Amino acid sequence: MEPIELRELGSTDYARRVERAWERLLGAQPAGREGVRSLVLQSWRRCRALGVDPARRAAPLPAPRRDLAALQARDGRLAAALRDALPPVMPYLAETGSALILADATGALTAVLGGEPVAERLAENAAVPGAGWHEHQAGTNAIGTALALGRGVVIHGPEHFCLAGKAWSCAAQPLRDPAEGVILGVVDITGPAGAAALRAAPLVALLARQVEAELARREAEDRARLLDAFCAQRPDGDGLLLFDRRGWVLRLSGGAATAMGGLAPGRPVPGLDPARIARWELGGLDPALGNRAVPVREGGAVLGGILRLPAPRPAAPPPGAPPLAxxxxxxxxxxxxxxxxxxxxxxxxxxxxxxxxxxxxxxxxxxxxxxxxxxxxxxxxxxxxxxxxxxxxxxxxxxxxxxxxxxxxxxxxxxxxxxxxxxxxxxxxxxxxxxxxxxxxxxxxxxxxxxxxxxxxxxxxxxxxxxxxxxxxxxxxxxxxxxxxxxxxxxxxxxxxxxLPPLRRRREDIPSLVRHLLAGLEGPAPEPEPALLALLAAQDWPGNIRELRHTLERLAAGLAPEEALHAAAAAPVPPRTLREVEREMILAALAAEGGSAGRAARALGLSRATLYRRLESYRAAG
Structure with missing residues (x-):
């Protein structure tokens, strides 16, 4: 009888059909498909296969205090992004007696926000920080089933597999990493089983979009800070490698690519683990390399790091080889x-x-x-x-x-x-x-x-x-x-x-090549400062030395470095500023919301006035 409208889930008739199917399943009889959603039946079968106890009245006990603290610290970025999106949701929670729950990618709860009465009732079923609510732990429930399916779900009272959830209705939506697309966690609204709780699904979906937009905004800011720190480094002939908090390569300069075995942007640095990077414990790296890495921090948090690799010594000429002409x-x-x-x-x-x-x-x-x-x-x-x-x-x-x-x-x-x-x-x-x-x-x-x-x-x-x-x-x-x-x-x-190798495979040559090309220009040329050399060494140069020479000619003509790079004829994608990333996010949100500034502002977590100011500044800038 699929599909079943959400409004039907709260009916007495539907509840009876679900209860009969559940009892047949527990009695080792075919549960049948009549009148029960297929996603629920499939989840029940997974729970039976996993050996989940349907009589369970509480989720697995919370983690010890020290483990819970580590769990919440690991989930800190997600929780911070959620906090910025919470204000519009709080009145709904108060009116419906519901709670907002945040879980990590394993189904472990990291935060439960709601009034005291609902929090106390949820605690009876161990819906508290540290408890495990994945399907294999607590049976069919919105958090665990959303993780199992990788999409948003609504689970209504009797549809829960275990007794622990049958008094509740919940709507959950996975939260995905803006860069990798992997699931970081789940946001859920849970309330007493009834029609009010069933209406939470659109709100949860919107909340998830706002959290993901905030994560993307923070990701862009962190990337900009990392690139600023990278460009401020003095190469001094060494190779430089910039990596983010995940251990992914963002930029390389000098001989870093060669020294690291051809490593390229977008690939992980061997031996780096995100959890260790957060604590700045680089034990997985070669000790000689780990000692040459410096962290990039913001407010005490590690955003990533810069690895300095000594420049390779030129190969000695073979014995008796004549000098170069x-x-x-x-x-x-x-x-x-x-x-x-x-x-x-x-x-x-x-x-x-x-x-x-x-x-x-x-x-x-x-x-x-x-x-x-x-x-x-x-x-x-x-x-x-x-x-x-x-x-x-x-x-x-x-x-x-x-x-x-x-x-x-x-x-x-x-x-x-x-x-x-x-x-x-x-x-x-x-x-x-x-x-x-x-x-x-x-x-x-x-x-x-x-x-x-x-x-x-x-x-x-x-x-x-x-x-x-x-x-x-x-x-x-x-x-x-x-x-x-x-x-x-x-x-x-x-x-x-x-x-002849392309310039991107011999970035270590860029500082000396820049000096050589500048010396050949007519008229005064800019002094190759360390920050400029680092910026040039971080580019991919699809036009190779010819493109680099044209860029230096523009610099000598008085263009700022960013303008000269934007104007490079062969550059496929000019370097993006934080303002450009923000502009793209805002315009994408407006397009997704059919041009509604109000809905776009809510999706981005901005006030409507702030959104209008941003749009006006874009128009003024052309």
Missing amino acids: APLHALAEASPSLLPLLRRAQALAERRLPILLQGETGTGKDALAAALHAATAGPGAPFVALNCAALPRELAGAELFGHAEGAFTGAPRGGRAGRFEEAQRGTILLDEIGDMPIELQPYLLRLLDERAVVRLGESRRRPLELRVIAATNRPLAEAVAAGRFRADLFHRLGGAVLE
């Missing part, structure tokens, strides 16, 4: 983490092998190619950089290899040398090599093998003495599999591959 040494000073790669690059360049540079856009492939040329080519040797993706397909062959007179319609008289010949005794950089038309790739393969070029429209071989460097931001192996790039050319180029 000056152009490569300059790159090593700007990006110390690239030192092993630069040593290998120099060794490859001395053998005059074709070199393939791979890496995301903006990682410095062109700068490395230019440095390799400057380090190994003679004075005045040409450096020819060519973007293969920008070549018109019909003219690409003539542009690269040159052409004879009359090779095609419109060809100039006397023919013309191609870009390879222009790079004679120097270096040619074939950027975006993956975009070279496949019909021209055999010509490039032949050129690499024979070290000679044949212009289009003629058969004469012209010997070449030059270095070929190719670069790409795409995985060429995938292009080979798709038939867009020749496998033999890929293997010819792939004998000497240098992979």
